[in-house]
Amino acid sequence: MKAVQIMSYGAADVLRVNEVDRPAPGAGEVLVSVEATSVNGHDVIFRTGELKIVSGRRFPIGTGLDFAGTVAETGADVQGYRAGDRVWGIVHPRQRHVTAGAAEYVTVAANRISHAPAGLSSVGAASxxxxxxxxxxxxxxxxxxxxxxxxxxxxxxxxxxxxxxxxxxxxxxxxxxxxxxxxxxxxxxxxxxxxxxxxxxxxxxxxxxxxxxxxxxxxxxxxxxxxxxxxxxxxxxxxxxxxxxxxxxxxxxxxxxxTFSANPGSALLSDVADHVTSGALRPVVDSMYPLAEIAAAHEAFERGGAVGKHVVTLSA
Incomplete structure (x- = not known):
């Protein structure tokens, strides 16, 4: 599968779209077929090495904090999700070795996803x-x-x-x-x-x-x-x-x-979904980039001035 990886710390050109093995979900995990992810400040900080005390110096490192897509497979002891369910979620900040959300597939703990709001596109969900x-x-x-x-x-x-x-x-x-x-x-x-x-x-x-x-x-x-x-x-x-x-x-x-450390789980993501469903919250997307152009998405984020989010798509 294709996955974006940080090959060294630095500017956006250190990002590479590489071929890697598709991961398998462990107990309590879900394998998600990713349709979209967005660029967040956390992704840029990891890429530049400002948080190397957390991410370390072992490369490659995955990138992509969030994702929206469909469940491809569930591991043992997972309840409430089955293949084909539309979900969104957030990769644990420490899950940064090899791959993360900017990949065709991502494994994530089931308590870090929720069902995506009905009727919301993968691009809107990722944003x-x-x-x-x-x-x-x-x-x-x-x-x-x-x-x-x-x-x-x-x-x-x-x-x-x-x-x-x-x-x-x-x-x-x-x-x-x-x-x-x-x-x-x-x-x-x-x-x-x-x-x-x-x-x-x-x-x-x-x-x-x-x-x-x-x-x-x-x-x-x-x-x-x-x-x-x-x-x-x-x-x-x-x-x-x-x-x-x-x-x-x-x-x-x-x-x-x-201030706070935002590390949301399923309950909070479900609350966000409820606000979307009620009409209180809708997506605002500045621009979309294919996975191959994720470096350009990072550069646009760093330039600032965006209205809403820069979203990276993995499906047509």
Whole structure:
């Protein structure tokens, strides 16, 4: 089978589409025929070697954190899934040797998948797995958005941002989206009550907000200052400056900046699927690439400016 592998740490040109043996599911695992995957920040960080303390120096390393497809085979002790079921899921971050989600087949623990929403294409599903799960954890589990609260979403046009705008709206929040002004029509259609151009809007001239969801990872201390009394802020755009701001906020003042390690399982993925089924969450896809052009998809991700997700397809 074909699988994308990282042959050394570096730029996108270290990615190769290689022929490898098709894996077999072990006990408690499912073999999925992958139809689509997306490019996530986690994939880029692994490829560049920023997380080599986790991924090590043994090559090749698989890439592709998420996937959507159909069950090809189940291992022993797997219940609730059978061949032909449409599923989506997330590869465990440590499952990075040889192959991962960017491959024709992937084996994954059954507790890391759920049934994909009916009627959603594989491309749409792949665009929402990580983005939808991350946004739901941030809004529901980290900052506990309540109806009527004022919510700011930074980086609102990206994959997590577009999901966060939709979910915050569905939870009854009054949503302000911070993005480029030419994304205003799209973001309003997703549920934003107002859209501000981040290039001409300074943090000291907006708010205060009850909740801030940050997907950028910069100037966190400035935006933290725009929280109302009792306000909460969460960031998913991690960087060294962001980690420093998070640490400082836990010491100085009550409005600490929160973050989390998104490692969702079946229950959370089923919750995301429910939001899709209810109409509260829909995919936003910036571009699609065939597997052979996954390096171009990584390069597009790193350039930034995407509206939604870059998706890599493995089937027609």
């Amino acid at each position: 929402l797995v990580v983005a939808g799960a991350t946004a739901l954890i941030a809004l529901r589990d980290s900052v506990h958005v309540a109806a009527g609260e004022r919510v700011l979403v930074r980086g609102a046009a990206g994959g997590v941002g577009t999901a966060a705008v939709q979910l915050a709206h569905a939870m009854g929040g009054h949503v302000t989206a911070l993005a480029r002004d030419h994304h205003a029509e799209l973001l309003t259609g997703l549920g934003a009550d107002e859209v501000l151009d981040y290039r001409s809007t300074t943090s000291d001239r907006i708010g205060p907000f009850d909740v801030i969801v940050d997907t950028v990872g910069t100037e966190l201390h400035r935006y933290r200052g725009r929280l109302a009394k009792g306000g909460r802020m969460v960031t998913v755009g991690l960087s060294l400056p962001a980690l420093a701001a998070i640490a400082a906020s836990s010491v100085h003042g009550p409005r600490r900046i929160r």
